[in-house]
Amino acid sequence: MSEVLVVVGPGVVADAALLQEIATREFATLGVSGTLVHARDASHVLSLVNGAASAVVLPGPSDEVRALIGRPLGAVVWVDVERADGVMAGAGAAHLHGRGISGLAWGIRHAVHRVRHPSRRIAYGELPDQWGELYLPGGAEGGQAVPVVVLVHGGYWRSIWAADLMEPLCADLAGRGFAVWNLEYRRPDLHGWHATTADVAAGLAALTTISEAAAALDLGKVAVVGHSAGAQLALRAAADRAAQSGALGGEARIVLAVSLAGVLDLVQGDRRRLSSGAVGSALGAPAPAPAAASAPGHPADDEAARLYAESSPLLRVPLHVRQLIVQGTADDLDLVDFSRRHARAAEEAGDDVTYVEMPADHFDVIHPGTPIWQSTARAIVSALRH
Known part of the structure; x- marks a missing residue:
């Protein structure tokens, strides 16, 4: 270049x-x-x-x-x-x-990425942060429909971090023959928690419209992949859609939800003050008291308990969607703990779960050249090609 x-x-x-x-x-x-x-x-x-x-x-x-x-x-x-x-x-x-x-x-x-790997920016809403970048593998335009990988970036739900974090994976996955939808969304530090979750849902639902325009997406084979805080958003969105019979906009279906070093236990994430209190700041409320968090049928007047119950992947199990939980051992030990406990709880609840743990730090999981990403990519290929 x-x-x-x-x-x-x-x-x-x-x-x-x-x-x-x-x-x-x-x-x-x-x-x-x-x-x-x-x-x-x-x-x-x-x-x-x-x-x-x-x-x-x-x-x-x-x-x-x-x-x-x-x-x-x-x-x-x-x-x-x-x-x-x-x-x-x-x-x-x-x-x-x-x-x-x-x-x-x-x-x-x-x-450099923008020059080497051109993409199409497509808005799924009218606001500045409501867009995604669509990458298509060579020959996909007008050809046979290809499986889709949706990427949801992390950054502890803060607006200084954006979709560019996932660009190396966009190039890697498109090179493996997938369509890639790299999703941007409003962050809660500026727009509130409900805006964030609504945007992720809307970005996923937009796949139907995008497929109609691009005529190249296999909406029966969709994987949603999130990194760090983005993993919480990805698994929560997958659980929401599974609760709606697995439909996205009436057509697309998530067959795999992937957590890359995910913040999967929001209750402990808040109580342990991860990233200087990022969880409570994002949700707009502290984690509920232990009794409220564990009691069946949370009290109707306990908004915090309801909020954490619907948002924390660990509290949502079974998610009723196949999961791939990926975690590096050189990462924050709290994230290692969250990933291990979520994988175990989801499996015990009846979910189909694959757990991958290897020597890696927090960003190795989104770096295409690392062994942990290579193992992750092979698992995504296997899930979407069979």
């Missing part, structure tokens, strides 16, 4: 040598050539971006530079190292934010 240009805007608070180190490392890892330039002002940024085939820009605080973010300047990846909610990038551009200085690495990866 053409050279990747990284532009550092005026006023960016970061060590220049560290930015260069990050960029150089990512260029080498991705096998691309690249250049990092420090821009003097907005006009300099604009001139650099206009001449670049692939650009990543750290805009910094300058109002003049930030005004460029919303302009239609092509496939620019704007990266704010600080959190910057509500920023709308221009047509064809992307905006990543709030990931600190490592956001530069994520921005370079995203820029």
Whole structure:
């Protein structure tokens, strides 16, 4: 591919040598050539971006530079190292934010992925975060229908993390002959828990409409795969659909739900204060008292008990859908605990469960080159091809 240009805007608070180190490392890892330039002002940024085939820009605080973010300047990846909610990038551009200085690495990866693996962005609603990226394997357009893998990203339900996290798996799974629907959704830190769950359900239901337009999706063979917090959303959505006779929009059927290092026990996730209280913050309520959580038929006036009971995969077993629970032993030990206990409880409740545990950390499960992902991919292939 053409050279990747990284532009550092005026006023960016970061060590220049560290930015260069990050960029150089990512260029080498991705096998691309690249250049990092420090821009003097907005006009300099604009001139650099206009001449670049692939650009990543750290805009910094300058109002003049930030005004460029919303302009239609092509496939620019704007990266704010600080959190910057509500920023709308221009047509064809992307905006990543709030990931600190490592956001530069994520921005370079995203820029390279977009060039190497084109996809179609399809809205399933009218709001900015209601979309997915559809990847089709070679020859799928107008040809034989192919099984579908739906990806649901994690990030502890926080808006600084987005669908770009799952892009390596998009390329890997499309290369294995699957259609891939990489789902974005409203996060509860800005929109509330019910908006998040409604969006995941709507994104899954949209497969019917997408199939009618693409004419390439086998809606009888759908796998939903979630990472970390996304695994909770994926398994909860699969359980919801199984309770509705397995239908999505009247046609598509989930035959496999996959948890990759999932947050599968929300009650203990809140009580153990995972990621500085991410669970309670996302759901908008603390976990119920032990008596309320374990009592059959939760009290009608105990909204927290109902909320956790419908949201936590461990409290939903049996899910009535085949499950693949994948966990790395070098991950957060609480997640190891959650995965083991969920797999055991689901199996004891009568679900068809495969448990895969291997030496791996939290992100190895979404890295195509790792043994744990290779084992996961083989299991997904087996489930969707038979």
